[in-house]
Amino acid sequence: MGLLRYHSIMRWPRPGLPLAIVLATAFAAMPLAQLPASDRDTLPKPKPRCERAAFRVLLDVGHSAEDPGARSARGVTEYEFNLRLTREIERSLKDAGFTQTVVLVSEGVAIPSLISRMRRANAVPADLLVSIHHDSVPERFLEPWFSGGNPTRFSDRFRGHSIFVSFENSRAKDSLQFASLLGAELKARDLSYTPHYTERFMGGRQRELLDKQAGVYRFDKIFVLRTAQMPAVLFEAGMIVNRDEELVLTTQERQNTMALAATDAIDSFCAQRQATIRAATERRHRKIPRLGRTHTENAPTGARPAEEPATARLLR
Numbered sequence: 001m002g003l004l005r006y007h008s009i010m011r012w013p014r015p016g017l018p019l020a021i022v023l024a025t026a027f028a029a030m031p032l033a034q035l036p037a038s039d040r041d042t043l044p045k046p047k048p049r050c051e052r053a054a055f056r057v058l059l060d061v062g063h064s065a066e067d068p069g070a071r072s073a074r075g076v077t078e079y080e081f082n083l084r085l086t087r088e089i090e091r092s093l094k095d096a097g098f099t100q101t102v103v104l105v106s107e108g109v110a111i112p113s114l115i116s117r118m119r120r121a122n123a124v125p126a127d128l129l130v131s132i133h134h135d136s137v138p139e140r141f142l143e144p145w146f147s148g149g150n151p152t153r154f155s156d157r158f159r160g161h162s163i164f165v166s167f168e169n170s171r172a173k174d175s176l177q178f179a180s181l182l183g184a185e186l187k188a189r190d191l192s193y194t195p196h197y198t199e200r201f202m203g204g205r206q207r208e209l210l211d212k213q214a215g216v217y218r219f220d221k222i223f224v225l226r227t228a229q230m231p232a233v234l235f236e237a238g239m240i241v242n243r244d245e246e247l248v249l250t251t252q253e254r255q256n257t258m259a260l261a262a263t264d265a266i267d268s269f270c271a272q273r274q275a276t277i278r279a280a281t282e283r284r285h286r287k288i289p290r291l292g293r294t295h296t297e298n299a300p301t302g303a304r305p306a307e308e309p310a311t312a313r314l315l316r
Helices: 002-008 019-029 037-042 078-096 110-123 172-188 200-205 223-227 243-249 252-287 310-315
Strands: 057-064 102-106 128-135 143-147 150-154 162-165 208-211 216-218 232-239
Touching: 057 078, 057 110, 078 102, 078 128, 078 252, 102 110, 110 223, 128 223, 128 252, 162 172, 172 208, 172 216, 172 232, 172 252, 223 232, 232 243, 243 252
Parallel strands: 057 102, 057 128, 128 232, 162 216
Antiparallel strands: 143 150, 162 232, 208 216
């Protein structure tokens, strides 16, 4: 019926025009509501989009100037690597429209600075926390050498990044979801994760590999991850004790690549999270009487009006 009606407003095509083109033109002119239900179901659904200005990311700079973490093969502190990469990711995110991005930089020695940093993080309403670090190896794998005339240590045995989540985080499922997205974006850019955390020789530093495609490990006791009140991951961007990888990690090209990977992963996570929240809100609205409508309309005659649900009050 709808098809015939739309044909009536079209000029009949000239002889010889293929029937497929005629039908395609007619269906293109037909509103979605006029299509059969089976055809509507097969149409591609629009990809969820992220409202970037409404999504807040916390970028945690691992360690501090007073407690700088590991040292690279050439004697540069991990904190310097962490700060530089964090600033690159911050710039990439803000350029992409994530204007609420916040960088957390702490001062002081390890435990007090960690506590202070997480107190500040949890005081900010945020959607995601990413803690930026660079990796080293157990002491027994380090070898002595001289760099620039100064004694230092290296290990060329391992290379690559790694991503950690904690199952003690209150949003562990969401944390794992983002970690897998980040690992996938890094892999798409030909960056490989280090598999050595699965090996027995790591002893107390051996970790469970949760996502073998993305390089996501489980490490429940990381303080930043388990105390964060939002989805949280720790990203070890590479091995700074590996002499070759250290040089690569300092290049602008690698910095940009990792920053763009993080930005794309955050954008995908944001779109999925916001779509889930919108769907949940719509479900609640369908269950709750329309605002402005009294409960006495549905109540039996003489019945006492029901108390307004708490969710309805919150949605006002």
